[in-house]
Amino acid sequence: MDLTFTAEEDAFRAGVKTFLDAELPASMRQTYTGFQRHDFDQAMEWHRILARKGWIAPGWPKSHGGCEWTPVQQYIFEEEAMRAGAPRLRPFGLKMLAPVLMTFGSKEQQERFLPPILSGEEFWCQGFSEPGAGSDLASLRTRAVRDGDHFVVNGQKTWNTFGHKADWMFALVRTDPDADGPQKGISMLLIPMDSEGLTVRPIETIDGHHHINEVFLENVRVPAELLVGEENRGWTYAKFLLGNERVGIANVGQSKAELALLREIAMTPRADGSRAIDDDMIAVRLADIIADFAGFEITNLRMLTSLKPGKDVGAISSYLKLRGTDIQNRISALAMDISGPLGLSWSRDADAPQDTWGSHGWANTRPITIFGGASEILKNIVAKQVLEL
Ligand SMILES: Cc1cc2nc3c(=O)[nH]c(=O)nc-3n(C[C@H](O)[C@H](O)[C@H](O)COP(=O)(O)OP(=O)(O)OC[C@H]3O[C@@H](n4cnc5c(N)ncnc54)[C@H](O)[C@@H]3O)c2cc1C
Incomplete structure (x- = not known):
């Protein structure tokens, strides 16, 4: 090669x-x-x-x-x-919804929604998870009932990132509760966030910030032309979308940049002349991440090169997310340790600048092993679909 x-x-x-x-x-x-x-x-x-x-x-x-x-x-x-x-x-429109619309959406949907995603005029959020439907997403209960040329939607979404900033939400809803298997009665709807009956309530995270929300839908009327693809085939579109989401969360470019910065900081003499790298434990951890990252970077490139545009990225995305998020977590933990007492500063003031290098950064990196598919779930997918265990 x-x-x-x-x-x-x-x-x-x-x-x-x-x-x-x-x-x-x-x-x-x-x-x-x-x-x-x-x-x-x-x-x-x-x-x-x-x-x-x-x-x-x-x-x-x-x-x-x-x-x-x-x-x-x-x-x-x-x-x-x-x-x-x-x-x-932000990946929601650009990297998550757009490939779905290009592959499964109608011509009208492509013409209506792709240009404002490109320009940044319209911002999207993801309405998949519900209380009781996270890893087991197919157990979602938000119900959409056809009423003439509309769907009437009732239910609750949660952990909705930037729903308070979004103009639109792509949501999974249950259109056939009697389908043969929970995955078969799900559809994907495009829902305007200013719809009557739709309420966004903030969930405050430990850092005091407001990134995520609960979304309540009460008799929300959604025009039928905002159904993506075919009714009851939403699970196929969701899997396609999650594949792209997972590749994005692997975040190789950012890890590479942060690792270079971390190396530089570890080698730079501090006020007392000592260097973090001279601590053997720090040196071993840094070398370990650099070596793992080097292998991951090549694997990532090799896998991405083998993907065909418009095709489902499949189980590869689970592997990339697993490895990529593990490396990101190790970088942020080491960064916090190298920062010493400075890394411990903590403000819950929502307007205070957020450091990515200390405990805030560390805390912010924790959820990456949860959203877009928790690590345990991804390991199951890799075991079954890649290793065929
Ligand atoms: C910061 C943040 C932002 C998010 N943003 C969004 C968003 O914008 N839109 C959206 O739709 N969702 C979003 N999510 C939700 C996210 O996708 C879910 O949290 C995730 O899928 C896990 O679901 P859960 O929280 O219900 O945990 P659960 O599914 O209850 O899992 C709890 C734990 O049990 C483990 N577990 C569950 N089932 C199994 C199993 N079968 N085998 C082994 N272990 C298992 C999990 O791995 C996990 O460790 C976000 C989450 C977070 C934390």
Whole structure:
């Protein structure tokens, strides 16, 4: 296997760097180098900058306004953007819903919804989980009943990320409670967040911030043309969507950038002249993560290169998420330990800048092994579908 980049790929990387030098706002770089977390507005501003350049959707086909870059080009772009300190883009519209609409949605839905996802004018959230339906998602109970040219939706969604910012929610609903098996009676609906009967209530997380919500639906009337694909085939679309979500959460570019930063900090003399790297335990942990990451990076690239556009990424995504989130958790734990007492500072003031390097960053990295499929569930998938155990 040839692991070197081609001359064209090197030229592509140079073009990406030039663009980042010119267009990535200094304030966003400073957020990153100051070990702070980019906020929602910064992410959306970066979204609009990339949209103006035509680089907002690296993997989308050109016919829908994407770049149609190869997996290697997408990887180079992600790596350089993260290294430069760019915010991570919110994936809900761009990487989760859009591929579903392109593959299973109607022409009208593609024409209506893809352009504002590209431009950033419309923001989406995901309405899958419910109280009692997380890992066992197929037990969801939110009910949609056909009434003429509408569905009438009643139920509750939970852990809904950025529902309070969203214009739309892609939701799984039960359309046939008598279907032969729980997965068979589920459909996917596109629901306007300003619908009458829809209420968003905040869930405050331990850091004092408001990222996630409960969403209550009481007799919400959703036009039937907002059904994705066929009625009762929502489980197929959900699995397709979750595959793309999991690949995104693996977050290789950001881990690479953070690992480089962590290495630099560990090697930099502190006020008393000592270096974190001189502690054998720190050195061993850092070397361990670097070695694991090197293997993961190549595996990730190899797997992504083998994927066919528009096809279900399948069990590969479970493996990538498992490994990627394990590495992210180890990076954040080591970063907090290297930070020493500074890493322990903690503010529950929702307006205070959030450090990504200390205990806030560590706490924020914990849920990545839960959302998009908990690690135990993903291990079961890998055991069954990859290892055929
Ligand atoms: C920060 C955050 C943001 C989220 N954002 C969204 C969102 O925007 N939209 C959305 O729809 N959902 C979202 N989720 C929900 C997320 O997808 C669920 O939390 C996740 O699927 C797990 O479901 P659960 O919380 O009900 O836990 P449970 O399913 O109750 O699982 C609890 C524990 O039991 C383990 N477990 C469960 N079943 C098995 C089994 N069969 N074998 C072995 N172990 C098992 C799990 O691995 C887990 O460790 C978010 C969650 C978090 C934490």
